[in-house]
Amino acid sequence: MFHIRPARIRCERSDKSCGKYVEKTGGGGRMRCRSRLEFVVFSLLIILTVHTFSAGFIYPIKNVKPRITSTFGEYRPSMTEDNPHFHMGVDLSTAYRSGVPILSITDGYIMRVDVDDNDIYGYTVYVVHDEKYILMYAHLSDFSEKLKYFAESVKREFGNRRVEIYFPKDILKVEKGETIGYSGETGEAIAPHCHLEIRSLDGKRSIDPVEIVDSLPKPNAQLEILGIRINGEDEEVGRTVHTFEGDQALIEVNARLKTDTNVLGIDSIEMYIDDTKVYEMKFDEIDLSDFNKADELFGRRSNASNYWYKLYASEELSMVKLNKLPDRFPGSSYVRIIVEDDWGRKKTLKFKLVRR
Template sequence: MKKLFIILIILFSFILSFSQRFLPPVKDSYLTSSFGEYRDTGDKPHFHLGIDFSSFSRIGYPVNAAADGYVYKIWLNHKVYGNTIFLYHPDYDLITVYAHLNSFKGILSEIANSVISEVGNTFAEVKFPEDEIRVSKGEEIAYSGKSGEAEVPHVHFEVRELRKSGNEEIEIVRDALEFVDYIEMRPRKLEALEIRSNNRTFKLLEDQITEIPFATLPKLEVKADEKIGNNTKIIPRKISLRVNDELVYEIEFDAIRADEMYSANTVFGYGSNIFTYWLKLYSSSFITPIKVNRWNEIAFTLKDRNPAELILEDIWGSVKVYKLVLVKEM
């Protein structure tokens, strides 16, 4: 009886946590881009701060509220996000963002049209009083488009968190896949393709050890991605480098501060674009995705030959490990 009671509690907790997840903004859709990817569109390189859902190449496809809440603000004519809705969800203390919209629905459409008649194509932000415009989970709030820097119609979806740091309010953008009720059913292939050091590039294979030369300090960059189905490529969630059995460097795309949006070149190397990701395994500065950077600690302990492991992980639990040997050049 006691075992049955414990099982029922666990099952209830699982059902409760599952039911409290956000709805995807597009019904029956699929993921087309992930959080943290490199973007070289617009004025300068930046992180992709959300996840993208297909609107099936259609403008005007319904966009739905992820959870109960109210409208926090809207953006009109933003150069990157285009027409955008921000919803605040008191039950979660989180904000969801819906971008690249073609148009809004209901009262928001009326307000947007009124503002546009005054400002034209100029960027405008409209903030609303708390609880003034309520929305329900699954409610239709807008229609998909390709406003802003979007090249094809889709819905860009974000989860944001506001934190206090003294008198300053910091906006943290979280990986929305942690919060949304989405199950990836397509086949996935997580892999590192190449690694480069000292202007030389080496192919990586899972079943062999790759020797990588370095001079004073290894400045490694790895080309990696995860292919999903036939037409989607995303970035690995976590990339780790272990040298001589010690964790030396780690990047994880779980959160990025909003004010770090244009710091993508801290993490991504030369040759990165919307389709190709060269990830640096070194840095002279710190931003949120860089979780571990111990190169300065271990620089003087490196030997002539240093066994290493490159580890890729995705958000669904897949792991790939590549064996390396870092060889000091004389």
């Protein structure tokens, strides 16, 4: 047995009353007041049991039919921030119930716990796995017994302020299948569920969980291309010839993965002009610096269940792998657009593009 070393605490409050310093954030001039405090968490005795780390990942929810309700990279309007953002993980159904145990999908140690009812992620647990990934479990209604002591301590100390608790490496180990929290709708969740997010160890990138966690279910769904837009004008998606004016044809497509119960975003898009690939987007990973740049990738009328994907980029984005549209499009060319989901299903749209 041993004593936990002091956990590092950071506290934020969204008004000016905490009296430390005020910094300006974002383009909208919104002011946020931050108070960074250090305090010693009371000593907690932990009995260590010897265990062997096991390979692979399990599904984090028991006794609920496995179902993905949102995919990586979807468009999200924000209720707490000025700009929309990308959905940086996958959402898993808890049958609309709070209090469902959320299990660690693999072995690791707890690096951080966020205690905040109103942040985008709400109550969140961060688990480091294999010194390679940080696994995030968000929108929790409560924490496991192992973590509840710390959460209740900081809430007594800081009230409703946002608090991030950081733990030294390997102090709080978790095993695959161990309960780390309970499903909820804290943060910007509109219904109880489990948000699973995977970040690089340096915390700079989010990675598509479907590419790593093989226990995530393949949905029974159909890939659809519902609409096309050229230079801001909506066109009939079934037409074989489309026209445009000017030097370039800036194309957007309305695409989705339709299940029996909901709508999911796609994984990738490629566009070819006369068999030359000129654009490619893939949601394999998203830099955290791109988090609030969803409007750069999605077109107008996009929302949390309707996705217009731009097939051009005005600035560099981590998910845009190729962006080489010609400065002047040919007077007549053949365009091929290939949309693909996370599980390899593809949908192709072909048409002739002619300058008016």
